[in-house]
Amino acid sequence: MSSDNRVSASSSKREIGRTLAVGLLFVAGYMSNSIYPSFVGAIANTSRLHDVSIGDLATAEFLAFGVVLLLAGRYLPQRKLRLTAGICLVIHLLMAYAMTKFPPGMLIICRLLYGTASGVLVSIAYIHLAQSALPGRTVAVYTTSVMVTGVVWSLVLPKVLVPLFGYSQIFLFLTFFSFVALIFLKFCPDESIVKESTxxxxxxxxxxxxxxxxxxxxxxxxxxxxxxxxxxxxxxxxxxxxxxxxxxxxxxxxxxxxxxxxxxxxxxxxxxxxxxxxxxxxxxxxxxxxxxxxxxxxxxxxxxxxxxxxxxxxxxxxxxxxxxxxxxxxxxxxxxxxxxxxxxxxxxxxxxxxxxxxxxxxxxxxxxxxxxxxxxxxxxxxxxxxxxxxxxxxxxxxxxxxx
The missing domain is CATH 1.20.1250.20 (MFS general substrate transporter like domains)
Incomplete structure (x- = not known):
């Protein structure tokens, strides 16, 4: 194999790894939003959380999610995006665990932090997506992944996982893709490249x-x-x-x-x-x-x-x-x-x-x-x-x- 072919193959592997890693950030960030009914079902069926306001939790999470999405593109640093994404994925995991242990009064803070982390993850995904050669096609592939995953997960959680582990563990299973994204994080680019154009x-x-x-x-x-x-x-x-x-x-x-x-x-x-x-x-x-x-x-x-x-x-x-x-x-x-x-x-x-x-x-x-x-x-x-x-x-x- 010639040196040009080896370079081309190496570049192709890096691009595949990058696309997969960024896609996992996209799915992890949107996961709670895509299967929120399962989340609501967990609250309704967990005795410790019977008196928790579903509306207040949703407002806390999704308002934070939306505000961060709007501001992150302007205020996120162009460097150390991999570290930022890693911190947000860890916050996902910690907040999911906290939902199974913390008293109801603390849960709004948990969802607020979870929504903030989700907003940053999706923003980082869009920063890298905007620099891709075909951003329209890439976002379509990512969106399809979120939709298919959401539908499959909505079926698997109540029918398979809940009977085995109980409703309270849904909060942990919602962060499955956050854990996978953490494993593949090393393939995610560490900085954004702002396009210049006369x-x-x-x-x-x-x-x-x-x-x-x-x-x-x-x-x-x-x-x-x-x-x-x-x-x-x-x-x-x-x-x-x-x-x-x-x-x-x-x-x-x-x-x-x-x-x-x-x-x-x-x-x-x-x-x-x-x-x-x-x-x-x-x-x-x-x-x-x-x-x-x-x-x-x-x-x-x-x-x-x-x-x-x-x-x-x-x-x-x-x-x-x-x-x-x-x-x-x-x-x-x-x-x-x-x-x-x-x-x-x-x-x-x-x-x-x-x-x-x-x-x-x-x-x-x-x-x-x-x-x-x-x-x-x-x-x-x-x-x-x-x-x-x-x-x-x-x-x-x-x-x-x-x-």
Missing amino acids: DARLVASENNKLALSPVLILCSVGMWSFFMMIFWVYADPIAKNIPGSVAKNWLTISLVCQIFGAALSALFVEKIPAIPMLSIGLCISIIQIVAILAGVDGIGFVMWTGIYGFLGYFLVAFYIKVLNKTDPTNRAVILFPGVQMLTASIGPMLVSKLVSETNISGVLKIDLIAIVTSPICLWLAMVVHKRAAGRVQRVGLAGGESH
């Missing part, structure tokens, strides 16, 4: 803020996530108002379609233009809300929730792709999960303040406003980006002529 500096403002186009795309992400979470929270009450038993199957169909959506996005994200695909997906979501507002039967509702589940994970990779292309410095990609998580968590809370929880029509109307706003922000971003690119091109031509 075009990006010209398009972006001089005070190092994001250019307007990626900001508008993040607004589109926010409104889309707002829509997604509101519908997710209120889908079951909507289903109960539809005559017949067919609508009750919406969750199973939606989860299966989510897996297919994530998997197919990994196959097609680099083959399909991002803007047309996002536009089509967001417009279909608008039609979904309009159709349900107009009235659907059980089969129609299940069909729309399947489409909703499919698009919810299919479009993520396309958003990453377009953010990567409009912001060569890759800061927007790193901000993506924070914007997504915070706006998603705000949605149901805001809706509950504006309308009664039994006013399904009012909920859907607010959701319709959110999803209509999303493609408008996306299209405005493209107009702004084209104009900015045109200005950069004219500046380049003028510079060339001056020589």
